[in-house]
Amino acid sequence: MRYLTFFILTLFWVEPALAQDLSIQLLDRNNQQPVIQAHIKDDTGTVITVSDVNGFFSINPKKYPHIVVSAVGYASKEVHLHPGLKSIYLKPQVFRDDTELLVVATGEDQNNVHAYHQRANTQNMDQFLDNIDGLSTNKRGAFAWEPVIRGQADQRMNLTIDGMQVFKACVDKMDPITSYVETSNLSKLHIDKSGSGVAENGSGNSTLDLVTQRAEHHPFSLQIQSAYRVPDNYRHLNLTTNISDPSGRNAVRFSGSYKKANDFTAGNDRTINNTQYEKLNLNASYKHTFRSGHSIEGNYITDKAYDVGYPALLMDATKALADIGQVQFNFASSDANFQLDKVQLYANTIRHWMDDYDRDVANRAVMRGMYMPMYGETVTYGTRMNGKAALLGHSFNWFLDGYASHAYGDMEMNSLDPEIEDMFIYNLRDVQTRNVGLGLKHQFRASDKILLKLEENIRYKSLDTGNESFASFFEGLYDRELDTRQKILLSASGSALWMLNDRWSLTGNLVYSERMGNHMELFGHYIYNYTDGFFYDGNPWLKTERTFNTDVNVTWETDRNSFSISLFHKQYFTYIDGILAEDVSSNDFKFKQYANVGDAVIMGGEFRSLNNINHVISLENRISYLYAQNQSLNEPLPLIPPLKGNSLIHLHHGKNMLMGEVEWAAAQNRVAETTSIEDQTEAFAVINLSFERKWMGSSLSSILEVNNLLDHYYHTHTSIGNIPEAGRNLMLSLRYNF
Structure with a gap:
C-alpha cells in the first residue's frame, strides 16, 4: 500500500x-x-x-x-x-508504408499520399473503410460490414480499438468491432497492411487500429450535426462537446450519436426487405495532466444496436450491446536509459442476441421448420505498456501486452412440430483465451539516405474450455484427450527506407509470422458458414499457421502532386480451413471441421495518386488488385474482391466544395467452387456527388449528397448472398459548431 x-x-x-x-x-x-x-x-x-x-x-x-x-x-x-x-x-517517423496514417474529418496532411480523408462528415465507418485501396468489406446487409485487409479477415488480421483487444460476440460475424466506434469519435486510423509492426501488433498480421478522440485541453466547443436520407428514411443526430478548466490540466469530452434507418431501396426501385437498423452510441473521456508532465486518461464507450436486419443470414439481431472502458497513464519524456511511456488498463464486454421469429422458417432451405434464437458474449481484460530503453549504447522501443478473454455462445432449436422435442446447443462454452507478448523495435541509420528497422515479438498463447462436458464433445469427435492448448509464437520483420532524393522514396518489408487458431477455429461447435453452406466444428489440435510476407512501396511526392505504388506477396503454410466431415454429414446437414489444409498465397498491389492542379481543382485516383489461391486445391480463395478503384474530383471555391466520384469494379470470374458456393460477379461503375456550403463565418455547414446517381442495380463480390447495394439516394446534413 x-x-x-x-x-x-x-x-x-x-x-x-x-x-x-x-x-x-x-x-x-x-x-x-x-x-x-x-x-x-x-x-x-x-x-x-x-x-x-x-x-x-x-x-x-x-x-x-x-x-x-x-x-x-x-x-x-x-x-x-x-x-x-x-x-x-x-520520435522519427520515417517508415511510411508499414504504419499508414489515415486522418478522419480533419485538415491534417491533406496532400499526404499516405493519408486518407473522410469525404464528408456524414460518411459512416463502413463506407469510409470500403473506399480505401487495399481494404474491402464483407457485407451481410446495410449495417456493420466486416473489414478485410488485402483479402485477410477476422482471425487473419488484428482489429483493435486504441490497441485494445475486443472480440465480437456473434458467431455469425454480425458485430465487427468497427461498428462500436462512430466517425465523430475517431481521431485517426492506423493501418499496417504489411504487418511489419510486429513489436506492437504482436502477430505479423495486417492491422487496423481505431484510434478514438480524447478530451483535449482547449476552450469550450460544441458541435451538433443532423442528417436525413431518402428513400430509406435514415436519420442521424450527433452531439459532440469538449471543455477544459482554466488551468488547462483537466479536460472532458462527450459525444452522443443516434441513427435509425428503414429498409433501403436498391437500383431500379427494388426494396430490400429486412435491412433496417437502430443504433445509439455514447462516448465519454477525461484527461488530467499533472504538473510533473505525466497525465492520466479515462475513456468509456457504450454502443446499443436494436432491430438490425441481415437479409443475407438466417436470422436478425434483436439487440447488440457493447461496453468498452480503459484507463491510460502517460509518462513525461526523460533521457533515462529505461523509460516507461504509457500504461493502459482496459476491459470490455460484448453481448449479442439474434433470432428468426420474423422469418419464414417453415419453407427455408437450411434448418427448416424450427426457430433458432442465439446468444453470444465475450468478456476481455487486458493491459498494454510501452517505453524506450538503452543498452550498451543501443536505443530501442519495447512493448509488453497481455489479455484474457472469455467467450460464450448458445443456440436453441425450437421445432414448429409439437411432437419434436426442443434442443439446446452450446456453440462456445466457457472458452478461455490468454495471451502475453513482448516486442522490441530497433531503428538504424545505414547512411544519410537509408534507414533500417528490425522488430521481433515472442508470445505465449493458450486456449481451453472450462467445461468438462463441452470438452468431452471434442474428445469424442477426434478420439483424443483434451488439455489446455498452448503455444509459443514468434514473429519478426525487417524494413528499409531508401530516400533516393527529395521526391522519390523506396520502402521494403519482410515479415515472418506464426498464428495459432482462434477460439472459433479450436472450440467452435455447430456454427453455420454462409459462404459455403456448411456447419463447422472446431479442432483443438490445429497446427500453427505460418506466413512469409514481402511488401514493396515506391512513393513520389512534390508540393502539389504525388503517387504511391505498393506490391506484396504473402505465402501461407499449414493454412487453416474447413474440410468435409463425411462421417457426420447427411443430405440435410453438411459438416466441416477445421484442419491444416496445405499452402495458400495472396498477392496484389495498390496505386494511389493525388494531383492538386490549382487552388480550385484537385484529383485523386485509387486502384487495388488481389490474386488469392488455395495452392493445395488449385482454386481461388473465396470472397476476394476483383480489380477495383475510385476516381474523385474536388472543386473548391470560397465557401463551396463540390465533389464527384466514380466508384468501379471489374468482373470477378475467379471464384472458389470447392470450398465455397460463391458465384461470379459482373463489373459495375456508379457515380456519387456531394456539395458542401459553409455559412455564418463557417460555423454552419450544409452537405447535400447523391449516391448512385444513375440508380444502377448491382452488388459487390464480397456481398454475402449477393445482397445488392443501395440505389439512388439523397441525403441532406447540417453541422453547426459553437
Missing part, C-alpha cells in the same frame, strides 16, 4: 509556480541530435515560435500551458509545460 501511496504522491507533486519563460531544447529521440525549424503550436494550431539552429525555443508557460510540437520527419507531440522541463524528445 505504501508503494501505491508513494506513486500517487509522485504524480501529484506540486512544482513551484510558473513565473518566467522556459528555454527548452528539442532532441531526436534516437540520436539525441537537435531538431531545428520545428513548429511550436498552441491548442488552436497557431504557430507560437520555431526552434533555432540548436533546437532551442523559449515560451511562457503561463500563457501557453499546453503546446503541440511538429517537425518534418517526426511524429507530432502534445506537451504540458512545467518548470523542470528542459528537453522534449521527438
Whole structure:
C-alpha cells in the first residue's frame, strides 16, 4: 500500500509556480541530435515560435500551458509545460508504408499520399473503410460490414480499438468491432497492411487500429450535426462537446450519436426487405495532466444496436450491446536509459442476441421448420505498456501486452412440430483465451539516405474450455484427450527506407509470422458458414499457421502532386480451413471441421495518386488488385474482391466544395467452387456527388449528397448472398459548431 501511496504522491507533486519563460531544447529521440525549424503550436494550431539552429525555443508557460510540437520527419507531440522541463524528445517517423496514417474529418496532411480523408462528415465507418485501396468489406446487409485487409479477415488480421483487444460476440460475424466506434469519435486510423509492426501488433498480421478522440485541453466547443436520407428514411443526430478548466490540466469530452434507418431501396426501385437498423452510441473521456508532465486518461464507450436486419443470414439481431472502458497513464519524456511511456488498463464486454421469429422458417432451405434464437458474449481484460530503453549504447522501443478473454455462445432449436422435442446447443462454452507478448523495435541509420528497422515479438498463447462436458464433445469427435492448448509464437520483420532524393522514396518489408487458431477455429461447435453452406466444428489440435510476407512501396511526392505504388506477396503454410466431415454429414446437414489444409498465397498491389492542379481543382485516383489461391486445391480463395478503384474530383471555391466520384469494379470470374458456393460477379461503375456550403463565418455547414446517381442495380463480390447495394439516394446534413 505504501508503494501505491508513494506513486500517487509522485504524480501529484506540486512544482513551484510558473513565473518566467522556459528555454527548452528539442532532441531526436534516437540520436539525441537537435531538431531545428520545428513548429511550436498552441491548442488552436497557431504557430507560437520555431526552434533555432540548436533546437532551442523559449515560451511562457503561463500563457501557453499546453503546446503541440511538429517537425518534418517526426511524429507530432502534445506537451504540458512545467518548470523542470528542459528537453522534449521527438520520435522519427520515417517508415511510411508499414504504419499508414489515415486522418478522419480533419485538415491534417491533406496532400499526404499516405493519408486518407473522410469525404464528408456524414460518411459512416463502413463506407469510409470500403473506399480505401487495399481494404474491402464483407457485407451481410446495410449495417456493420466486416473489414478485410488485402483479402485477410477476422482471425487473419488484428482489429483493435486504441490497441485494445475486443472480440465480437456473434458467431455469425454480425458485430465487427468497427461498428462500436462512430466517425465523430475517431481521431485517426492506423493501418499496417504489411504487418511489419510486429513489436506492437504482436502477430505479423495486417492491422487496423481505431484510434478514438480524447478530451483535449482547449476552450469550450460544441458541435451538433443532423442528417436525413431518402428513400430509406435514415436519420442521424450527433452531439459532440469538449471543455477544459482554466488551468488547462483537466479536460472532458462527450459525444452522443443516434441513427435509425428503414429498409433501403436498391437500383431500379427494388426494396430490400429486412435491412433496417437502430443504433445509439455514447462516448465519454477525461484527461488530467499533472504538473510533473505525466497525465492520466479515462475513456468509456457504450454502443446499443436494436432491430438490425441481415437479409443475407438466417436470422436478425434483436439487440447488440457493447461496453468498452480503459484507463491510460502517460509518462513525461526523460533521457533515462529505461523509460516507461504509457500504461493502459482496459476491459470490455460484448453481448449479442439474434433470432428468426420474423422469418419464414417453415419453407427455408437450411434448418427448416424450427426457430433458432442465439446468444453470444465475450468478456476481455487486458493491459498494454510501452517505453524506450538503452543498452550498451543501443536505443530501442519495447512493448509488453497481455489479455484474457472469455467467450460464450448458445443456440436453441425450437421445432414448429409439437411432437419434436426442443434442443439446446452450446456453440462456445466457457472458452478461455490468454495471451502475453513482448516486442522490441530497433531503428538504424545505414547512411544519410537509408534507414533500417528490425522488430521481433515472442508470445505465449493458450486456449481451453472450462467445461468438462463441452470438452468431452471434442474428445469424442477426434478420439483424443483434451488439455489446455498452448503455444509459443514468434514473429519478426525487417524494413528499409531508401530516400533516393527529395521526391522519390523506396520502402521494403519482410515479415515472418506464426498464428495459432482462434477460439472459433479450436472450440467452435455447430456454427453455420454462409459462404459455403456448411456447419463447422472446431479442432483443438490445429497446427500453427505460418506466413512469409514481402511488401514493396515506391512513393513520389512534390508540393502539389504525388503517387504511391505498393506490391506484396504473402505465402501461407499449414493454412487453416474447413474440410468435409463425411462421417457426420447427411443430405440435410453438411459438416466441416477445421484442419491444416496445405499452402495458400495472396498477392496484389495498390496505386494511389493525388494531383492538386490549382487552388480550385484537385484529383485523386485509387486502384487495388488481389490474386488469392488455395495452392493445395488449385482454386481461388473465396470472397476476394476483383480489380477495383475510385476516381474523385474536388472543386473548391470560397465557401463551396463540390465533389464527384466514380466508384468501379471489374468482373470477378475467379471464384472458389470447392470450398465455397460463391458465384461470379459482373463489373459495375456508379457515380456519387456531394456539395458542401459553409455559412455564418463557417460555423454552419450544409452537405447535400447523391449516391448512385444513375440508380444502377448491382452488388459487390464480397456481398454475402449477393445482397445488392443501395440505389439512388439523397441525403441532406447540417453541422453547426459553437
